[in-house]
Amino acid sequence: MGRIYAEYELESPVALERAAEVIAGEQSSGTFLKLPGETDDLRARSGAVAERVELLDTRSAPSLPCRIESDAFQRGRIRLSWPIETMGPSLPNVLATVAGNLFELAEVSALRLLDVSFPPEFASACPGPAFxxxxxxxxxxxxxxxxxxxxxxxxxxxxxxxxxxxxxxxxxxxxxxxxxxxxxxxxxxxxxxxxxxxxxxxxxxxxxxxxxxxxxxxxxxxxxxxxxxxxxxxxxxxxxxxxxxxxxxxxxxxxxxxxxxxxxxxxxxxxxxxxxxxxxxxxxxxxxxxxxxxxxxxxxxxxxxxxxxxxxxxxxxxxxxxxxxxxxxxxxxxxxxxxxxxxxxxxxxxxxxxxxxxxxxxxxxxxxxxxxxxxxxxxxxxxxxxxxxxxxxxxxxxxxxxxxxxxxxxxxxxxxxx
Known part of the structure; x- marks a missing residue:
């Protein structure tokens, strides 16, 4: 089965690579600490992946209120992906995945979802426009x-x-x-x-x-x-x-x-x-x-x-x-x-x-x-x-x-x- 891909513009008080990892974990298999059931095999099979991280700018102040203090706020673009097996071709559940709790993470001082790519499974699962x-x-x-x-x-x-x-x-x-x-x-x-x-x-x-x-x-x-x-x-x-x-x-x-x-x-x-x-x-x-x-x-x-x-x-x-x-x-x-x-x-x-x-x-x-x-x-x-x-x-x-x-x-x- 295919994968869901999502592009974001991200700003963070921590390194973008770290922030991307936090988002990927929060929105898939991870939590704030490793649990007994969170095996390496499970993460490899079901975890989100940070496909690309691109630093574009560094700012001295956060764009949105941010709990984590920092002298530098990195801003750039990231691309994450998820295996469709974890959610199936379900539009509400994809939305909860690519645009869910990630906006309110402490490691996020700005975040916009820029684009989403759906695998072919959605073409047969979703009704689409009738006219x-x-x-x-x-x-x-x-x-x-x-x-x-x-x-x-x-x-x-x-x-x-x-x-x-x-x-x-x-x-x-x-x-x-x-x-x-x-x-x-x-x-x-x-x-x-x-x-x-x-x-x-x-x-x-x-x-x-x-x-x-x-x-x-x-x-x-x-x-x-x-x-x-x-x-x-x-x-x-x-x-x-x-x-x-x-x-x-x-x-x-x-x-x-x-x-x-x-x-x-x-x-x-x-x-x-x-x-x-x-x-x-x-x-x-x-x-x-x-x-x-x-x-x-x-x-x-x-x-x-x-x-x-x-x-x-x-x-x-x-x-x-x-x-x-x-x-x-x-x-x-x-x-x-x-x-x-x-x-x-x-x-x-x-x-x-x-x-x-x-x-x-x-x-x-x-x-x-x-x-x-x-x-x-x-x-x-x-x-x-x-x-x-x-x-x-x-x-x-x-x-x-x-x-x-x-x-x-x-x-x-x-x-x-x-």
Missing amino acids: GVAGTRRLCGVESGPLIGTIIKPSVGLTPDQTADVVEDLAQGGIDFIKDDELQANGPACPLPERVDRVMRVVNDHAGRTGKKVMVAFNITGDLDEMRRGHDIVRAAGGTCVMVSMHCIGLAGMTALRRHGDLPIHAHRAGWGLFSRSPDIGISYVAWQKFWRLAGADHLHVNGLGNKFSEPDDSVTASAKAVLSPLFDAGPAFEAMPVFSSGQTALQVPGTVAAAGSDDFLICAGGGIIGHPGGIGAGVASMRQAAEAAALGRGLPDHARENEALAQAIDAFGKRMA
Whole structure:
């Protein structure tokens, strides 16, 4: 059987080699002293191995509070590996191994998980995305170009009927995809069954008249029974997507939903800042997204270029490319669709195409569509026209000369992006 490999950036008040040994022991067969059952054979068979230790820098003070005092704190990269026999192809148990107690060890003054490599056993053991890029395109009826989406706003407070009215306006405007906000799930002000009923009446009627069925990602985040019921309500009404906040339901919840359902799963990363905000502790998105793709997420949020949050564009770009990269050298690619959002308008579309390296993505614009001065239809058109400009290799101002909706978007949103 294969091995799990994990890359870290580590800072320690002791030598990096020693810190790597401590982490390897803590996260496999060892403890703070050698026990009678901890034989040389057991450690050779089941212990984690420090594959590589690379010193990059030495600092005079710890990046995080540290119990061990030192005049020098070494910082660098380490690579550890574990035999799969000790955990099996289990995503929750791999996460507990590569991102468990190691963050709080006394010998650690900073630690980030940078990447994880899974052996081929996970390709057959994990469900992976059921739809991914190709299946999502098929359901949305969009063969090429980015999928254009938006979010129902206000986030909360709208009744089911008011929500359906917004969806009707968006469908008539030519939108491909609509999602619930992560804050809107199954509250008494807008219960999921009633919301699904009203919204899908609009969606199905529009599809019957035009042949285009808008994909609506209904937020079914909850306990396992709630999510199964929510999925079935959406499917029975003719819906084509469900949404969950993956940090809130966990890997086991995602896997259970994937095995139960037969609709695309739109995975929102609410709470991601807990893992990403600090350069001194947490998990990189490159590593984190692999777990969720294996668990069954079809769409994964990656933030957006020029977003309203703290994440820089190079990080967003790396995340999008990671989601589209194969997980294994052979066998299923487990490819998911990256979702760009957060303060998006037509002005970000060409850069987003370049960042993703393709047009296999979903870009969700709230104000960029609904707040467009020409109305919702013009907002959607401006996004498509920006994608056309990218495909043709034309600058937005040049392309806007023949496309009024794009010209209006540049006038309306250009100052905000400057």
